[in-house]
Amino acid sequence: MAGAILLAWHLESNRLYETGIRPAADFLCRAGEGSTDPEICIAALVCAANLAQACGDSDSARLYLERADRWRDSLHETGPDSLNPETALRRVRFGLLAPEDPGVRNALIESPSYGRTSEEQPEGLPVVTIGNRAHYELDLDRDITPYLSQLEEIAEERGGFPERWLPAGEPGGSVPDLSSHAExxxxxxxxxxGTVCDHPPVVKARCARHSPD
Known part of the structure; x- marks a missing residue:
């Protein structure tokens, strides 16, 4: 549901606000924190508020932003030194943290090879992990060609991105992993x-600038 709101925002689907976006955002607010991945839920509510404002629904926009701010603040309560690489990159991806954020930097200092193309990486690294690291590098204006090359080597060897990872030399699953192909x-x-295509600027503008120092 949160993903559908984000897609609607990217497509500027204001005409779907009353019939689809508003009910979905209201449901997220009722379901409460933890109903889905917090990063995507917060991003979705900020985008829903942006669409609500554009459609003249200021009351709903205020509600969505208040809820998103509260959930964002709860994520930051543990402090910048508590982030692991996976969480740090996901929060950058959805605009909750800037790529230069100290917490993100510290997480990657502790695990510098996380998501990177390297012989140190275990085989079967999830495509989304590679994608999140690549998008983080792109956010810092760095070349991401090596990450694309790694994904293309995986796809060539296994005939696409399989539904589950198997040891090298074994054929991939019969059903492709659509989320990996989409990534x-x-x-x-x-x-x-030259920029992260699914990164909502409205989320970064509201959330990343409020991240802890």
Whole structure:
């Protein structure tokens, strides 16, 4: 549901506000924190507020922002030194933290190879992990070609991105992992645009500037 709100925001689907976006955002507010991944939920509510404001629904916009701010603040309560690399990169991806944030930097100092193309990486690194690291590097204006090359080598060896990871030399699953294929396409688009294609600027503008120092 949160993902659908984000997609609607990217497509500027104001006409779907009353029939789809508002009910979905209201449901997220009722369901409460923890109903889905917190990063995507916060990003979705900020985007829903942006659409609500554009449609003249100021009361709902205020509600969504208040809820998003409260959930964002609860994520930051543990402090910048508590982030692990996976969480840090996911929060950058959804605009909750800037790539230069001290917490993100500290997490990657502790695990510098996380998501990177390296012989140290275990085989079967999830595509989304590679994608999150690649998008983080792109956010810092760094070349992400090596990450795309790694994904293409995986796809060539296994005939696509399999539903589950198997040891090298064994065929991939019979059903492709659509989310992994989608991540690869997003990474291609991001490289072409020179910016993270699914990164909502309204979320970064509201959330990243309020992140803890």
């Amino acid at each position: 690869y396409v997003r990474l291609l688009i991001s490289q072409s645009w």
